[in-house]
Amino acid sequence: MSDDSGQVSIEVGLLLHQVYTEATQRLNDALRPMNLASRHVTVMFLIRDGVQTQRDLVARLNTDKTGMVRVIDDLERLGYVTRTPSTLDRRVTILALTGDGNQALRKAQQHTKRVSAELFHAVSPHELDTLRSILMRTLAPSSARREGPAAN
Template identity: 35%
Template structure:
């Protein structure tokens, strides 16, 4: 007879959720000394190339507006981002990284590279690439079903 734990582990979705939880927990621990969380890094990544509105950031990250306002508040308080009224639409705020924000993002990227190397240490480079490609394809299919 199959144990309940084995039944759960037979579900790909369950295994991916658990893997994601492990990766996120490791990332949060590794980013803490930088004063950042994974969601902060996501925001900094999105605003590095383009000033974006808080609404665009919410859409880009899949986070609700209230959560996004809190994240931008954190980044602003840490000196990592600025929030200004959009000169083309005074109802909107646009968020931009500061020099310190870009430096923090570079440091965070190095930390996250190390985290991923650790989390996926049991896989070869080819296996990691394949896992990533399959996960991206599966995720895209959930967002754009045929």
């Protein structure tokens, strides 16, 4: 490992943060007329894809419970998400997208695709796929630690 590797790692980390910040700002600007932000859309995608409880969302997004309650409250107020008590465990609430929620998610997905296309316009599909692969490998150990030994 060269002496420059530490500096490169720091630079990569800063660049990742800058790209994340830029992408989030652009997406939030695009979603504002829908009274949504990127955090809402992320939760809606996960609910659509089968994450059904607040506890699962908190674990999946590595976030705090209070913030997640606010996001779910917002989505429920907009009519995009329902909360239903679990028939198996009354302490658990099952989350589901409503018809309006699915429609809003499709519209938000159009904004997401447009913002991504603008942000990554100078990156080839192959390079983007390589970046995705690298980031997934980088995150794999963290995901395994969060999910615990049962996930392995």
